[in-house]
Structure formats: C-alpha cells, structure tokens
Amino acid sequence: MNEVPQCVGGKPLGPWPDSDGVPRYSCLFEPNTAPTSSNPLPLVIFLHPSLTTADITEEGTNFLDYINTANVSDNSAKLGFILLAPEGRDTAHFYPSPDDTGPGWDNWYRQFHPASVTVGGTTYKENVDAATIDHFMSQVIDTHTVDTNRIYLSGWSNGSAMAYAYGLERPSIAAIAVYSAPNPYHAFNDPCPQNPVIGKPANDTQLQIYNLGAPTYHVHNDCDIAGICPNGELLMRQLLPIGVGFQDTIINSPTLPTNGCLDACGTNPDGDPTNPLGLSIGTANHVRWPSNWVPAILDFFRAHPLSSRPVVKKK
Numbered sequence: 014m015n016e017v018p019q020c021v022g023g024k025p026l027g028p029w030p031d032s033d034g035v036p037r038y039s040c041l042f043e044p045n046t047a048p049t050s051s052n053p054l055p056l057v058i059f060l061h062p063s064l065t066t067a068d069i070t071e072e073g074t075n076f077l078d079y080i081n082t083a084n085v086s087d088n089s090a091k092l093g094f095i096l097l098a099p100e101g102r103d104t105a106h107f108y109p110s111p112d113d114t115g116p117g118w119d120n121w122y123r124q125f126h127p128a129s130v131t132v133g134g135t136t137y138k139e140n141v142d143a144a145t146i147d148h149f150m151s152q153v154i155d156t157h158t159v160d161t162n163r164i165y166l167s168g169w170s171n172g173s174a175m176a177y178a179y180g181l182e183r184p185s186i187a188a189i190a191v192y193s194a195p196n197p198y199h200a201f202n203d204p205c206p207q208n209p210v211i212g213k214p215a216n217d218t219q220l221q222i223y224n225l226g227a228p229t230y231h232v233h234n235d236c237d238i239a240g241i242c243p244n245g246e247l248l249m250r251q252l253l254p255i256g257v258g259f260q261d262t263i264i265n266s267p268t269l270p271t272n273g274c275l276d277a278c279g280t281n282p283d284g285d286p287t288n289p290l291g292l293s294i295g296t297a298n299h300v301r302w303p304s305n306w307v308p309a310i311l312d313f314f315r316a317h318p319l320s321s322r323p324v325v326k327k328k
Contacts, residue, residue: 020068022077024041024042029145029149038100039067039098042080056095056160057167061172062169066100076167094311099145101118104116104118106119107203126139161319164185165188165189170192177248184223187318189228193245193299196241209257226323227322230259235265237291240286244284268303279291
C-alpha cells in the first residue's frame with residue numbers, strides 16, 4: 014500500500030484510484046495570497062525522488078521558501094506560484110540495488126498517451142504514473158486558478174527522469190527544470206533503451222515525443238551517484254539534435270558551477286554503479302538538495318512561458 018503523504022503546510026489531494034486500483038495522492042501548496050480565476054498563477058509540478066514520498070517537497074527542498082515571493086509570472090504585480098507534488102508508488106525500478114524497488118516513478122514503460130494504444134494486436138494502456146500526474150494537474154487546472162501558459166515541471170533524481178519522460182510527451186508543459194536526472198531513455202540496465210525522435214519511430218529503438226521544442230534545464234553534479242553525470246550528458250546529446258532546448262549546469266560538491274563531469278567518478282554514459290567515488294562522494298552529492306539553485310530554476314520558468322516557444326514542425 015502506498016504511503017499517504019502528510020502535506021504539512023499544504024493540502025492533501027486524493028485518494029484517486031489509478032487504473033490498477035492503487036489509491037494515489039498529491040500535495041497542493043498555494044501562496045498566502047490565494048490565486049483566483051481573475052488572478053491565476055503559474056503551476057510548478059514537483060516529482061519526488063525514488064525511495065521517498067511527496068513530503069520531501071517541504072522536508073527536503075526549499076521551493077516553499079519562494080512560493081509567495083518568486084516572480085514566475087514575469088509580472089511584479091503577480092508574485093508567487095502554485096506547487097503540486099504528486100506521489101509516486103511502490104514499483105520496480107531498473108536502477109542498482111537498493112533502488113531497484115520501492116516508492117518512485119516508472120519512466121521505463123513509455124506508453125504515455127492517455128488513450129490506449131494497440132500494436133500488433135496487443136493493447137497498451139497509459140502509464141499509470143503519467144495518468145496520475147494528468148489527474149492531479151487537471152484537478153488543479155479545473156479550479157481556474159492556474160495560468161495555463163505557465164505550467165512547469167521539476168523533480169529530483171528518479172522524479173527528474175520522470176519529469177523529462179512525462180514533460181516531453183505533454184505539449185501543455187511550458188518548460189522542464191530538474192536536479193540530478195538519470196537519463197529516462199537509457200541508463201543502467203534499462204531493458205529497452207530508446208532514442209527520442211520528433212517523427213514517426215522507425216522501430217522500437219526510437220520513441221516519438223510530442224512536446225516539440227520544449228526548453229529544459231538540468232542542474233546536476235560533477236560527481237554523482239552511480240556515475241550518472243555522463244549519463245546526463247548522454248541525455249543532452251539525445252535531445253539537442255531534435256530541437257529540445259537543453260541548458261546544462263554541472264555543479265561540484267559545494268554546489269558551485271564547474272566545467273564538466275569528474276572522470277574519476279565514472280565515464281560510462283550508461284552509468285557506473287560500482288565506481289567507488291560515485292558510491293561515496295557521488296551519493297553524498299546526490300542526496301543533498303542544491304538550495305542555492307532554486308532561484309535559477311524558477312527564473313528559467315519565468316523566462317519560458319508556453320507562448321514564447323517558436324513553432325517546431327514535425328519532420
């Protein structure tokens with residue numbers, strides 16, 4: 014059974030049964046000056062890391078420090094934002110032990126279309142985690158308090174991977190900005206690594222994305238758990254050629270910007286679960302939240318409303 018989040022300082026949403034019958038939950042946080050239909054505010058959706066719950070939003074990040082004061086609307090008369098933190102579920106992960114099972118997000122089953130898809134006589138339903146994000150996002154949008162020109166995705170670790178995988182399939186998402194993402198398309202022992210494409214896939218080694226030209230921002234560590242710094246660089250090399258914007262910021266242990274990945278922590282673009290420095294320094298870096306980079310993430314959102322995006326045509 015999934016843990017019910019406490020949502021301290023916010024409002025719990027749910028339970029909502031997903032298509033597997035699992036009760037799903039989310040936390041909703043609003044600024045002191047509540048948004049209204051005449052004064053809608055941006056919506057930031059934060060996806061928690063694996064092996065944690067949505068409660069890490071208030072316990073382990075500092076997003077709430079800015080919820081009343083950040084100018085995400087690009088309008089000094091409309092400060093603040095709405096923060097939605099859906100909760101993952103207990104599931105298997107294709108990550109190294111002990112993160113091979115437990116709470117988190119399934120970014121490996123990549124059927125994210127809300128309608129079922131039939132291929133070769135087999136029908137594939139929508140990824141239940143994607144459907145859960147859809148549901149709670151729609152629930153908040155239906156209050157008519159969200160500026161739908163400014164719906165953004167953030168996340169941490171497995172939540173960041175899901176933010177990329179989900180956000181690049183949803184044209185309503187204006188921008189994605191995350192911390193320390195394993196590549197959602199190709200990392201570790203992924204049983205079906207794929208390359209994202211913007212046209213029809215040639216075979217099952219490709220995956221079509223639909224949020225064309227989406228701007229993204231990845232803050233990650235030069236020495237990270239299981240060697241995922243070069244894995245994040247692989248993600249960048251996959252996305253840039255198909256027109257997905259990718260702002261890449263690599264930070265060191267004191268969370269200051271640095272020039273690149275530390276080779277001593279692993280050079281394998283698929284990740285390196287046995288690298289000693291990745292297991293020690295990389296783990297310490299991975300599990301600390303980079304508080305000083307949240308203003309940059311929120312400013313990235315401010316600069317990228319949906320309406321500012323150039324039209325990208327499918328090839």
